[in-house]
Amino acid sequence: MGVEKDIARGTAAASAPGAPALEARDLACGWDAGPDVVCGINLRVECGQTVCIVGKSGCGKTTLLHALSGLTRPRTGQVLLHGEDLDGRPGRVSYMPQKDLLLPSRTILDNAILPLVLAGEKKGAARARALPLMERFGLSGCEDKWPGELSGGMRQRAAFLRTYLMGNDVALLDEPFSALDALTRVDLRRWYCQMAAELGIASVVITHDVDEAVSMASRVYVLAGDPRAGVPSTVAGEVSVDHAAEGDGFELSGAFLAAKREVLALLG
Template sequence: MAEKTVMPALEARDLTLTWDEDSDVVRHVSLCVDPGETVCIVGKSGCGKTTILHALSGLTRPREGQVLLHGRDITGKPGQVSYMLQKDLLLQSRTILDNACLPLVIGGMRPAEAREKARPLLERFGLAGVEDKWPSQLSGGMRQRAAFLRTYLMGNDVALLDEPFSALDALTRADIRSWYVRTASELGMASVVITHDVDEAVIMASRVYVLEGDPRAGVPSTIAGEVPINRQVEGAFDLSPEFLSAKREVLSLLG
């Protein structure tokens, strides 16, 4: 019996994106992420990683290609997937719970009802006991957890994350990225993460897409390769030969 094929949660097919009519940023880029999976995109600064996220989110319409959400064409249609920027962008005038509830309230839900819907998720997101505090009272890691909860409450099962851990210190960063991958998988949330950090990409992702090119020099970026990550190891993955092998392959593709 043939093995059942899982439909990707999000898929980009042959995307070509431009800064203007004469300059391609990325050319013929295809990638996908399965339900509950985390994939990472790595590449040098200025190679078009964020431009790809803009296309996946519908904020930018590609010159060529399609974006599919569970097989449905969402090319150029914003609001279909969740998008988390580099900064947490929490509102200082709202409590942590009210910040997390913001997508529900914007969607028309009464604030009291929104709070009740979000409250059961506080413990899962590591925010139990701090829901009534202000953003300025929390550490960077706790603020980022609140931002993740807000992203989840947007109601989409696909999240796009643009350098989400770059502002955190090394220990907090290591802790929260492991927590995020585990929590997203448990919730069935597919994630596309862009990062400059090769170690982070290999630690977080089940697959890493490597971009090569320099659009600012007139060389559109393309996918140099896709590196699958084998985590079936004993002990700490980031000390294993499998980790080092995957890291070496990513670095080789980056040149």
């Protein structure tokens, strides 16, 4: 774990135990001079925890993620990173889009270290720091392969490593598993949640898949509204999920079905 500790978590002070790593308070945001897309948003995520945001297409999930990342400034309310107002400042929270966006002309290792190189680190030093993490991210033996040689799941692991190497302890993921086949998606999301918990990464995941949200998240936030009709989305409800109660059999348990029914009812 020494290498992981050396790598990242450098852009924000650690939260006190149980305090949110990332928090939105009465957040409202939109685009340009248009009306609010989302408003009155309150959510939180602690270090090592994964929360999911679900909602119908067009309800503003990605708009919300942009505000949480600092890419856009809230119109009202706050985004707090370890208790400090983010105030529309990007780069302090890691953002992973839906597609892996690996560069075909770079090897997997060189794709992974791109954040370090762009931050001014020498390529050799960046490689030396990233190499010990390849096994942890399931990429051992793939260092010198090209993106086109890997499966979708392996490419996504490389994208996760690149996101981790951005050096932040909060990661925002926009439908990171949607392009994968069903079996790969199940395997990869289990791996991600375990890895994020071990490394202390606070994750906010957008998904359209209710099963995925319930299987991954400690809390599921359900957005409801229709911004295209002038009705900004807000949090219709928050569903807490206790995975530990059922262990490895959670996805076949009554607790899973109960949480899924609650999310579906909020979606309407």
